[in-house]
Every structure is written in structure tokens, then in C-alpha cells.
Amino acid sequence: MRNRERGMSRPRSIGRLLKVYWNYVVARRSRCSYPPYRVWVESTSKCNLRCPMCPNKSLDKSQLGMMDPDLFGKIIDQIAPYVHDMNIHHRGESLLHPDLASMIAYATERGIMVKLHTNATLLDEEKSHQLVQSGLNLISFSFDGLDAETYERYRKGASFHDTVRNIRNFLKIKKKLGSSQPFAILEMMDLSEVDRRYSLRDKKEFLSKFDHLPLDRFVVKKPHNFGGNVRLTPSDDPSLRPLTPCTILWHSLVVLWNGEVVPCPQDFFGQMVLGNVQEEKLVDIFNTPELIKLRKNMLRRQVDPCGPCARCDFIRRPTALGIPLQSLRYLRK
Numbered sequence: 001m002r003n004r005e006r007g008m009s010r011p012r013s014i015g016r017l018l019k020v021y022w023n024y025v026v027a028r029r030s031r032c033s034y035p036p037y038r039v040w041v042e043s044t045s046k047c048n049l050r051c052p053m054c055p056n057k058s059l060d061k062s063q064l065g066m067m068d069p070d071l072f073g074k075i076i077d078q079i080a081p082y083v084h085d086m087n088i089h090h091r092g093e094s095l096l097h098p099d100l101a102s103m104i105a106y107a108t109e110r111g112i113m114v115k116l117h118t119n120a121t122l123l124d125e126e127k128s129h130q131l132v133q134s135g136l137n138l139i140s141f142s143f144d145g146l147d148a149e150t151y152e153r154y155r156k157g158a159s160f161h162d163t164v165r166n167i168r169n170f171l172k173i174k175k176k177l178g179s180s181q182p183f184a185i186l187e188m189m190d191l192s193e194v195d196r197r198y199s200l201r202d203k204k205e206f207l208s209k210f211d212h213l214p215l216d217r218f219v220v221k222k223p224h225n226f227g228g229n230v231r232l233t234p235s236d237d238p239s240l241r242p243l244t245p246c247t248i249l250w251h252s253l254v255v256l257w258n259g260e261v262v263p264c265p266q267d268f269f270g271q272m273v274l275g276n277v278q279e280e281k282l283v284d285i286f287n288t289p290e291l292i293k294l295r296k297n298m299l300r301r302q303v304d305p306c307g308p309c310a311r312c313d314f315i316r317r318p319t320a321l322g323i324p325l326q327s328l329r330y331l332r333k
Contacts, residue, residue: 013084024250030295032250035082035283040254040265041075042090043067043097049119050156053189055268056091063270064092067257069099071278075255076107078282085113085137090254090265095122101130108135116182117142121158123166128173131182140185140219141167146206154189164209171213185217186210222317245298246315253286261285263294267308 016037023029044066047056079086086107094100095118107114115138116131131139145151148160155163171184207218248264255261259278262270272294275285285291303309 016084020247020251024245024247028299030292030299031287036079036253036286037084037251038086039075039079039083039252039282040087040090041067041072042092042255042257043072043088043094043100043103044092045090045257046096047091047093047119048096048121049093049158051154052156053154059091059269065257066097069103071259072103073106075277075282076110076112078277080107080110080112082283083112085115087115087117089115089117090256091268092257093119093122095120095127101127101134104131104134104136108137113137115140117187119143119155119158120163120166120170121155123170125169125173128166128170129177131170132174132177132179136182138185139170139182140187142187143167144189146188146202168210168213171210171215175214180214183216184214185219186215187219187221190220190222242316243301243303244315244317245295245301246309246312248314249291249295249298253282255282263291264308266312266314269308271308 016034019034020037023032023034045056045059046064046066047054050057088094088100088104088107094116097103104114104116114136116136117140120141120143143151143163144154145160151160151163152158167186174182174184246264248266253261253263253274254265254267255277256270259276260270261274261277261282262272263274264272272290274288274290277285297303298309298315309315
């Protein structure tokens with residue numbers, strides 16, 4: 001039944017994406033006549049690693065916490081009628097949340113496509129079984145480096161061999177249970193500027209660790225600077241490149257663990273709080289005066305010089321048909 005419902009919902013999803021495109025590219029509207037298409041729901045902002053290219057370690061204690069399952073249920077009940085998919089992650093490692101699998105199950109039972117991004121360091125056998133059986137639609141493993149030296153340099157506090165074992169065991173369990181879900185992606189940052197020694201043979205040798213296992217895709221993606229909070233290269237200054245209005249403002253919202261809502265996942269430190277789902281409906285927050293003003297300024301290519309948009313590289317990347325290529329990837333998955 002779930003698969004049939006997914007198939008039936010696809011034409012409606014395409015229609016909604018066309019609405020987003022019309023409002024963003026053609027009509028250039030700052031007030032959206034539709035609800036958000038996608039939502040990030042932060043199950044926790046806590047993380048067990050201290051990676052040099054992630055600003056999580058700079059969050060203060062007041063910004064660290066786990067979402068109450070009751071609040072999560074309230075959010076799902078709100079968004080189930082209109083949200084196409086949900087990322088159950090944001091600034092932290094979601095596997096730290098003790099109720100993660102049951103939260104995912106509740107969302108998928110309500111017909112929401114759920115995606116999880118994890119560093120996989122805590123992915124033991126019990127959690128693997130729970131995730132596969134929860135109805136989770138997509139899981140992406142954040143794994144940077146083809147060898148132990150590189151991986152452990154960028155994943156402070158993690159073990160290369162242990163994490164590879166965790167991912168392999170998860171895929172074995174998925175295969176044993178005969179499940180086509182979750183769609184499994186191994187995601188790696190493009191570290192070519194730092195690690196030029198890798199060859200095609202190195203890549204093939206690394207991927208051979210997952211031979212005959214249901215790994216669906218291997219992705220190498222360009223790292224982003226988290227709204228200017230991470231300097232990728234010494235000479236990098238995104239503000240010197242042309243700005244393309246942020247597509248995320250026209251299709252998504254981010255709910256932090258405490259219910260606060262921000263417009264974009266690049267607003268890592270929650271500088272632009274639009275409201276709180278404990279007091280307001282998400283569909284209403286999608287057209288608050290603050291967000292409408294932010295969209296208007298984006299269309300004018302004007303950003304607050306002190307805000308997270310000022311040095312964000314996400315809105316200064318190559319485009320196609322007026323849409324940042326990175327946004328097309330987000331909408332596709």
C-alpha cells in the first residue's frame with residue numbers, strides 16, 4: 001500500500017515543484033501560495049565527533065539538546081498533509097537520539113518520505129535493524145577519506161575501520177531482511193585540493209569493501225561553508241562571486257530541536273528565528289513578514305552583511321535555468 005501511495009503522489013510532487021519554480025524563477029513572488037515542500041527536523045543538535053570542517057563544536061550549551069518525541073509527533077501531525085519529504089537531521093548526529101527509530105516510523109506511517117544523514121559511528125546491529133524496519137526511505141553515510149589517515153583527520157573521534165564495519169553490517173542487515181529501503185548513499189566530500197594522491201584505482205579499491213552489498217550510490221560532493229562559518233580555503237571569499245537567490249527560501253523550512261524555526265540549514269547558529277512550532281503552525285511560519293522580507297531582499301540580491309547569507313557559498317554556485325545546481329540535487333533526492 002505504501003509503495004502504491006508513493007507512486008500516486010509523484011505527479012502531485014511534480015506539480016508542486018512546478019509551483020515552486022514558477023514562484024521563484026518566473027513570477028518572482030516573495031509570498032508563497034503553497035505550503036513548504038520539504039522540512040528539516042533536527043532530532044538533536046548534539047554530536048559525538050569534533051570535525052574540523054563542521055561548526056557544531058562551536059555551538060554553546062544553550063543550543064545543544066534533543067527533541068522531545070511528543071513535540072516531534074506534533075510536528076508530524078502538522079506537516080503530514082502537505083510535506084513531501086523530511087530530513088530528520090541537521091546540526092547533530094541523529095543516532096544519539098534514543099527514540100530515533102520510533103520517530104521515523106511515526107513519520108513514514110503518516111506518508112512522509114524520511115531521509116537520514118549520519119556519520120555511522122554509532123550504527124550498531126540493534127540500531128541497524130530498527131532503522132531498516134522503521135520504513136526509513138533514504139540513508140546517507142557521511143564518510144570523508146578513502147584511507148584511515150585521511151578519514152580520521154577529518155572525522156575527529158572516529159575510527160575508519162569501525163565505521164566501515166558499521167556501514168557494511170547495516171547493508172548486510174538490509175540485504176538479509178530483503179528490504180529495498182532505505183536507499184543507501186555513501187557520501188564523501190571532495191577533498192581533492194588536499195588529497196591529490198588518490199587515483200581511480202584507490203577509489204575502486206575502497207568501494208570494493210561494499211561489493212555484493214546493497215549500497216545504491218556513491219557521491220562525491222563539494223563541501224559548503226555553513227553560511228560562512230567554515231573557511232574552506234585560505235583565499236576563499238564567496239561574497240566576491242555573483243549571488244543567486246536562495247531556492248531553499250521558496251520550498252523548505254528548518255525546525256530546530258527546541259521547536260524554533262529558521263529559514264535555511266545554512267543558518268547553523270539560528271540567527272534568523274522565524275517562530276516556534278510549539279506556538280505557531282509551520283504553514284503560517286512559511287509566510288511570516290520576516291521570511292517574506294528575506295525573499296524580497298534575495299530577489300533584489302541584497303543580503304544582511306552581518307547575517308549568515310552574506311558569506312554563504314550555497315547561493316554563489318553554478319546555476320542551470322536560474323536554479324543553483326546544488327538545489328537541483330537537493331530536490332531530486
